Amino acid sequence: MVEEVRGFNAEELNEFLKGRLNGIDNHINTLTAQEVEGADFLALKYELFVSPPLNIPVGPAVKLDISSSTSSMSTSPLSMFIKTVVDNSEITKKNSETMKENSKTMKENSETIVQFMKEFSRTEHETVSITQAKAYQSTWFESVDVEYFLTKNNSYLGSFQQSGSVNTYLRRNKIPTDTEDNVQEWFNGLMKSLPNFSKRKIAIRDTHTNTYLRGHKPDISVFMEDDIINDVYLTMHVQTLLEVKKRKSFSNLLDEDKGQVLNYIRILIRQQPLRELFAVFLSDRFYFYVMAYDRRTKRYSEHTANFNTGLRLFWVLINYSSPFTTMVGPKSIDFKPSQGDLARIRLKEYLGVGSSSSVYEIDWENTSSAIKVFNSGYDPQNEVKALQYLNNGNFPNVPTYIAHDESSIIICPVCERFGNRFKVPHALQLLKLLELIHSKQIYHRDVRPENILLDTDNNRLVLVDWGSAIKITDRNQLYTYEGTITFASPNILNEDFGPYVPSASDDLHSFMRTMYILRNQSKMPAIPRGDLSSKARGIKEYWNDTLKGPLWAEMVNAVMDKNYDLLTKCCYIFTE
Structure with a gap:
């Protein structure tokens, strides 16, 4: 019997427990959900059955049926299968001797469990793991069932x-427990075994050494075949x-691993x-x-399933x-410059x-x-002319114009958001650029952190x-306001965003x-509700209250006087 059980895989062990041992179904399901196979099952100790995650309750034996020298026991609940039944009968004594011999075999087959417990006992984690765990723990998740996913397209x-x-x-292939690389190789083999009858021509790739996901290396990535070129x-x-x-816990997947998945899904x-809908998976077999x-x-x-259901x-x-x-969205666009042939441009990344x-x-x-694809009806000609003028004048710190058509502009370089990398030199570069364009009567009219x-x-x-x-040639001409109202000047707010004469100020x-916002990123003003007059009044009140400290009051005066030298003091708030 011992030799027979030792060779069972998880499914065969499940059938054995149900059919031969007359166990309680929910206890058997709890046990086999851990994917314990025959050899490992024989090595399990009593304490593992009655403690988390199994929590199988201990109760009295309901039925004890001993027959022949091999003996068989039928008990309920299942926990009694691993308890020694004390009996003074001669048969029971013989059975005890047999169980002692079996225990020696069980001990020899416990290496997998012991190795796992040693791995699990290690408490050292890198800072990134702790951060990922906290990110997961601080995010609210609704617990859903399988039907939540299946009902979206009526699948089963x-x-x-x-x-x-x-x-x-x-x-035929037992999951390794020694290294992540071996686990990766095991899953790669499993992915090749998945039947693929879909007309979508799906491509499942091992990407665990590829940093394509914004510097991250997801283990397995799913694409359409047509989307993988070279x-x-x-x-x-x-x-x-x-x-x-690789498996780190008997009870569940770790929060740090779920935090890693959370990073992935946020990138997507x-x-x-x-x-509209995203799903990313995590498994330890x-x-x-x-x-x-x-x-x-x-x-x-989120939803957690046993391996077979989840797969x-x-x-x-x-x-x-x-x-x-x-995936939803454009993968390429047509580009037809005024002089040149129609080209189909493949989009690499959303910026x-x-x-x-x-x-x-x-x-x-x-x-x-970078290509800017404009909304329907928007004319890019003004931006094209502005960039061409600035490039011809060798103005620094502006994009380089490359080409355009009726609905898009191609520029370089490809840039990134500053995040916390904004420093004094960057502030000085921006102020110097503004001084240069203002000397040519050019006004950007939408200076803000996002730009x-x-x-x-x-x-x-x-x-x-x-x-x-715009480039001003007539100082008496009124212009329609364009820009972001949160950063509008008092000159614009006093006109309730109506026609005005643009100025360097x-x-x-x-x-x-x-x-101020880059230095105090949590203090972005909210846009008041109401008509334009109410919005203008609310924005003025916010900035009047916010910029009333000594430094900012001095900077407001410098702005009104167009004193660029004095405004450099504002740049040095980023030295800390």
């Missing part, structure tokens, strides 16, 4: 055929991800702005976890075109969105560039979005307020 879970490639792989993977084209781990949310996000409700959800869910969602695992355009990274003539980017190759500030820029007020 089904099962893999017993004689199919998946079950054959699981029976083995180049793009975040914009990801359908879903699967992170794999930013990179695929038109997509014993549990299968899925994290989801709904952009419409701005809510996260089927993963397979069903990617094969049946679930919105949880389907951001503004009030009039979406911005993507592309390759243009073998050079990394200040970093050229990481040169650690250089770049002021973008020149679509509202408008840009300088926006500059000063931008410096």
